[in-house]
Amino acid sequence: MKWNKLSVRCTVETQEAVSNILIENGAEGLQIEDEPTQEMVSLDTYFAEDFDLIPLVARIKEQIANLAEFGLDPGDFQVGTEQLDDSSWADEWKKYYHTTRISRYLAIAPSWEDEGSFDAQTTLIKLDPGKSFGTGTHPTTILALHGLESVLSGKHESMIDVGTGSGVLSIAARLLGAGHIEAYDVEDESLKAASENFALNYCFADINLKKNDLLNDVNGQYDLITANILAEIIVPLIPQAFEHLKTDGKLILSGIIADKLPLIQETLHQHGFEVLETMNIKDWYGIVAVKLQNS
């Protein structure tokens, strides 16, 4: 499989904003390289070759130029693309993608990293960016992982992971002691990546991976539902999640920007959930909610 590399060179001042622009345009991971002068940085990301980069590049250029409206000077930025084959892409990633500690007892590492630097208490999730086109270390993922750690108790909870993507939340839940796990995604590319990552973490047999749109055609009630997806998709998911959670079941939501937080909170309240904890990293919010009782 071939990949397209999209690179943006921008000022340090606009780095955060440009990162957000790239992520909002579908980038699932970013390589960030500072330049020696510390005035400019390069942000690289990757798209599958069938992804049409021409309109994307035009849109990104326009959005970066528009940063001036927000008082940020985009300066002399550049946006470029390059086609890579699978092997050179993996090599590129290896330069940038290292182990990330998520918490005291949870870390994410690519398969090529040495595990020797972790103590026996650390649960290590193996996640290859070359397979999942996501690093597992985006704030939305970290928030959802913190939520999982707050909620799971080692009692073999049943769960559904809506929009599993790279599969990272299902893997983490399994390694943290969840029992029966259903992992759904509507994208074939995600199903393939999740499948490969499940195998990498030896939990392929423990997770039922299925192509599914949100919680359609699901039966039964579960202990836990996770959804690290866009806020626009979370809103219609909430009543579905209520239906498929046991009383006192938990709902972990991530991928929420500040503007959408009140809408999500209000929708949860309307549909019989109580918010237990809200977490915020950079521009992203995560929520742990509980289903109060069956209606």
Add this chain to the structure above:
Amino acid sequence: MKWNKLSVRCTVETQEAVSNILIENGAEGLQIEDEPTQEMVSLDTYFAEDFDLIPLVARIKEQIANLAEFGLDPGDFQVGTEQLDDSSWADEWKKYYHTTRISRYLAIAPSWEDEGSFDAQTTLIKLDPGKSFGTGTHPTTILALHGLESVLSGKHESMIDVGTGSGVLSIAARLLGAGHIEAYDVEDESLKAASENFALNYCFADINLKKNDLLNDVNGQYDLITANILAEIIVPLIPQAFEHLKTDGKLILSGIIADKLPLIQETLHQHGFEVLETMNIKDWYGIVAVKLQNS
């Protein structure tokens, strides 16, 4: 030692608000008992016998009556007091105080609870309310504990626990692998409680407990500083914490109400910290910040 029990009987509608009133007036733990009709609840809390309850009761009555201004009906509430000796107080607590799971790998239990229900991966903090007059399960404590779990990596971090109170954060940090720990409190009663709880968790020898006001007379720079105290005290603590943290050192703050959050965030920013994560449970906020570099 004798204790005074303060009891409030109030409507379920005002339970949350009355709980906050009690906590803001110094209650460090609450026993909540629903009545069979589910219309009224009883909230009990305890104060040392030298604490003057007469003005406190008057203030609490006034504050509950004032809830009507916020659209809450205080109804036919009652506030009463009762003197207990040490033994009957402990017995009272045993009825209400059970194990609380803080996260997948962390739980708090009183010394009389059976440990058998926990898996080997769970780190259990022993904390007797009869000794510490706090249950360790208040939202501000849970937020600080979640912060500790996010930040610690098992690399024997050095830390200072400002306003250690019952000692719960120092104990958790030690059990999670922190190395050298300094635990400070300005109150003699807290030092006594912390000391007893350190002994209960077999980490008495690993924590240097000292009477100290904030970070006065501290030398050196540490990996981590925790402070689960009032926002008014956190503000002057922030520049002190900057001075006594290494570059990239973390500051975990808790005990912050919504009104004070912007002030704390702004003060952190002014003094060279970046906020990494903000957490919210009920009316309380916790912050994990990092010291960017030595000024």
